[in-house]
Amino acid sequence: MTKIQLTVDGAKVSDDVEPRMLLVQYLREKLGKTGTVIGCDTSNCGACTVHLDGRSVKSCNVLAVQADGSEVTTIEGLAEGSVLHPVQEAFRECHALQCGFCTPGMIMQSVDLLKDNPDPSEEEIRVGIEGNLCRCTGYHNIVRAVQTAAAGKVSGDAEAGSPAATAETEKVEV
Amino acid sequence: MIPTQFDYVAPGSVDEALAALAQHGDDAKVLAGGQSLLPVLRMRLNAPEVVIDLGKIDALREIRDEGDTITIGAMATYQSILDHTGIKGSLRLLHQAISEVADPQIRHRGTLGGALVHADPAGDCGAPTLALEADLVIQGPSGERTVAATDFFEDLFTTAVGDDELLTAIRFRKHDGWGSHYEKFVRVAHQWPIVSIAAAVKVDGGTISEARIGLVNMGSTALRASATEAALVGAQATAEGVAEACAKAADGTNPPSDLNGDADYRRHLATVLTKRAVLKAAGG
Numbered sequence: 001m002t003k004i005q006l007t008v009d010g011a012k013v014s015d016d017v018e019p020r021m022l023l024v025q026y027l028r029e030k031l032g033k034t035g036t037v038i039g040c041d042t043s044n045c046g047a048c049t050v051h052l053d054g055r056s057v058k059s060c061n062v063l064a065v066q067a068d069g070s071e072v073t074t075i076e077g078l079a080e081g082s083v084l085h086p087v088q089e090a091f092r093e094c095h096a097l098q099c100g101f102c103t104p105g106m107i108m109q110s111v112d113l114l115k116d117n118p119d120p121s122e123e124e125i126r127v128g129i130e131g132n133l134c135r136c137t138g139y140h141n142i143v144r145a146v147q148t149a150a151a152g153k154v155s156g157d158a159e160a161g162s163p164a165a166t167a168e169t170e171k172v173e174v
Numbered sequence: 175m176i177p178t179q180f181d182y183v184a185p186g187s188v189d190e191a192l193a194a195l196a197q198h199g200d201d202a203k204v205l206a207g208g209q210s211l212l213p214v215l216r217m218r219l220n221a222p223e224v225v226i227d228l229g230k231i232d233a234l235r236e237i238r239d240e241g242d243t244i245t246i247g248a249m250a251t252y253q254s255i256l257d258h259t260g261i262k263g264s265l266r267l268l269h270q271a272i273s274e275v276a277d278p279q280i281r282h283r284g285t286l287g288g289a290l291v292h293a294d295p296a297g298d299c300g301a302p303t304l305a306l307e308a309d310l311v312i313q314g315p316s317g318e319r320t321v322a323a324t325d326f327f328e329d330l331f332t333t334a335v336g337d338d339e340l341l342t343a344i345r346f347r348k349h350d351g352w353g354s355h356y357e358k359f360v361r362v363a364h365q366w367p368i369v370s371i372a373a374a375v376k377v378d379g380g381t382i383s384e385a386r387i388g389l390v391n392m393g394s395t396a397l398r399a400s401a402t403e404a405a406l407v408g409a410q411a412t413a414e415g416v417a418e419a420c421a422k423a424a425d426g427t428n429p430p431s432d433l434n435g436d437a438d439y440r441r442h443l444a445t446v447l448t449k450r451a452v453l454k455a456a457g458g
Contacts, residue, residue, distance in 0.1 A: 002182055019182030019225065020215075041175060043213050044364075046279060055253065055282040061212045062283065065182055066205075066229055112278065130363040131277025 004068040008033070009077025017064045023057075024048040026064035027074060035076040035104055039133070046132030049105035049112075050074045056112035058131070075104035078111065087111050087145070089154040096145035098136035105132050110146045119150055177215035184227040188234070188313055188342060191226055195338050196315060198224045204340065205229070206249060206288025209280045234287070234342060237261070245311075245345045248287025255286060265346050267354035267374050271302040274356065277364040287341050290326070293333045293395065294366070295430075300327060300396025301372035301388025302356065308346045314339035327395035352376050355454035357447045358390075361434055367391055368434045369443045371399075371423070373451035375406065382406045382416070382456065392427040392444055401425040402448060411456035416449060423448035 001016040008031060015030055027033040027050070038060060039047030048059040051073040059072075078085035084092065087110050097103045106129060113120060113128035120128060125146045126139070134142065148154060180203075185191040195202060203222035205211055206229075214220050228234055234249035239260045246255060252272045255261055262269050275281055275289075275298045289299040290310070303310075308323045312335055321334045328334060335341050358370040370390035376383045385406035387399035405419035424441035431437045 018179065020177040020179055022176060022212075022216075025176065041216065043209070043280075046277070049279055052282075056279045057283050058279045060216075061209055061280075063182075063205075063208070063212070063227075065184070066208065066227060068184075109279065127363075128278060131279045 002065050002068075004065055006067050006069065007071045009072070009074055015064075019063065019065050021064045022060050023050070023052075023062040023064050023067050023072070024059035026067075027059060027072070033074050033076050036074045037101060037104055039101060039105070044131075044133065045102070045105070046109060046129075047102050047105040049108040049132065051108060051112065054115075056109050073108075075108055078107070085111065086152075086154045087114065087149045090145040090149035091142070093154060094141050094145040094148055096138070096141040098134075098138040102132060102134045102136075106134070106142055110142075110149070113146065114150055120146070122147070175216050175218060177212075178218060178221040180215075180222055181224045182227065183224065184230045186230050188231060188340065191228060191231065191340060192313065192315060192338070194224070194226045195340070198226070199337060202226050204291070206291070207251060207283045207285040208288075209276070209284035210288065210292045210294065228340075243345050243347050245343050246286055247343050248291075248341045249285050250287070252281035252284050252286065256281070260348075264348035264350050265306060267306055267349070267352075267356060267372055268299075268302045268346065270354070271298045271356040271358075271370075271372055274298060274358050280364075286344060290344065291333055291335055291341050293327055293331050295330060295393060295395050296366040296391040297396070298356075298358070298367065298370060298390060301370060301390045303344065303388070304396055304398050305354075305372040305374050305386040305388035306346050306349060307386065308344050310334070310341055311343040311345060312336075312339050313342045318342075320345075324398065330394040349374060352384075353455040353457055355451045357451035357454070359443060359447055369429070369440050369447055371444065371447045371451040373448065373455040375411070375452060375455045377411050377456050380411055382409050382411050382452075385419075385452070387423065387448060387452070389423070389427065389444060392424065392429045392440060394428070397427060399423045399425070399444070399448060406452065411453070413449070413453060416452050416456075420449035420452060421445050 005014045039045035043061045050059045201223040205227040234247040236247045238245045310321045354374040358367045372388035374386045385403045389397040401422040409415045424444040429437045429440035
């Protein structure tokens with residue numbers, strides 16, 4: 001067992017873990033942060049994306065011991081209390097999900113993308129989320145959501161999929 | 175799946191890492207960014223008894239501009255290389271190839287040194303390292319040595335780095351005044367290339383004076399297309415001018431056959447992509 005100390009979603013945690021434990025397992029099984037999901041086991045799908053020291057990583061491709069001394073943000077740490085992060089809100093407003101399984105990873109990667117490039121083109125968004133797979137192939141509304149968040153057009157009170165939310169993102173061809 | 179059990183050490187210096195390697199030898203595996211090793215461990219294609227993590231050795235992450243050369247620490251992440259303005263300006267081929275490695279999350283963790291020592295012939299980094307004629311700095315129990323890129327890749331997943339040694343840095347001569355292009359052919363975004371070409375050329379008055387061509391996934395290692403390089407010297411930098419030289423791109427190669435394409439298809443692809451890469455590198 002190896003002792004690790006890290007900060008997860010703003011809280012300091014300390015644990016003895018097996019060196020082989022993956023960061024995603026640590027988050028889910030030790031800390032109960034099941035908002036971060038495991039989608040593929042091959043590091044392709046990006047569903048387990050979290051932020052490690054401010055940059056997006058696939059948490060199935062990092063050992064928990066490698067995160068020692070680091071700061072981790074998961075999908076569960078994005079909202080401020082009951083106020084969703086603008087990207088979360090945009091995903092809700094644009095109904096950027098079908099089954100929802102890829103959503104935590106998509107949101108975490110989108111937040112990282114917008115940090116780097118606050119005003120991405122549609123192409124830049126599609127390239128920026130190339131490491132995240134949506135098996136429902138629901139990419140159109142995901143791209144819309146990122147555009148909506150980037151444009152600062154998140155109203156925060158629109159019903160998901162309402163005409164108002166759709167009208168704001170008309171520039172995207174479907 | 176999760177990896178089999180292993181012991182873990184995270185040395186704080188290169189000397190400590192070398193001592194750990196000396197102690198554990200064959201039973202140990204060195205962990206760089208882990209973006210290739212962790213999938214290997216998870217699929218249990220490898221089951222080391224000890225993992226030696228270089229992640230705590232900050233000195234290995236440095237990127238140094240030394241005037242005529244840029245030395246990239248073996249643990250510099252792809253992202254830190256992309257963010258380095260000197261590399262963007264003077265090593266554009268490397269910059270472009272790395273910008274096409276896998277996906278953003280992988281680039282945030284993965285390292286150039288780790289990729290080169292992993293030596294997957296389908297990896298993006300070997301070809302530009304060859305084409306830019308980098309020197310690889312290797313440290314071992316008896317000190318430091320430097321190996322030219324052409325002597326570094328020995329076979330599938332096998333390099334000149336010995337069991338008791340570590341790759342510590344990769345030194346590139348700046349290539350100001352060269353044109354370059356990385357032409358990657360993939361079926362699915364963020365996958366390994368079916369074939370890629372890393373081309374660097376010098377053009378004087380419309381004529382190619384020097385050419386370096388690296389090939390991805392055209393054999394058991396990254397390769398140089400030597401016949402094409404030689405034939406390009408003196409060629410006009412036009413589609414007609416480079417056609418004959420680029421048709422030699424697959425000469426002497428032994429590419430793999432897999433679900434993405436058989437060996438003949440890859441040989442054909444290499445000639446087509448080399449022509450595209452050379453013309454783009456030459457500014458055409």
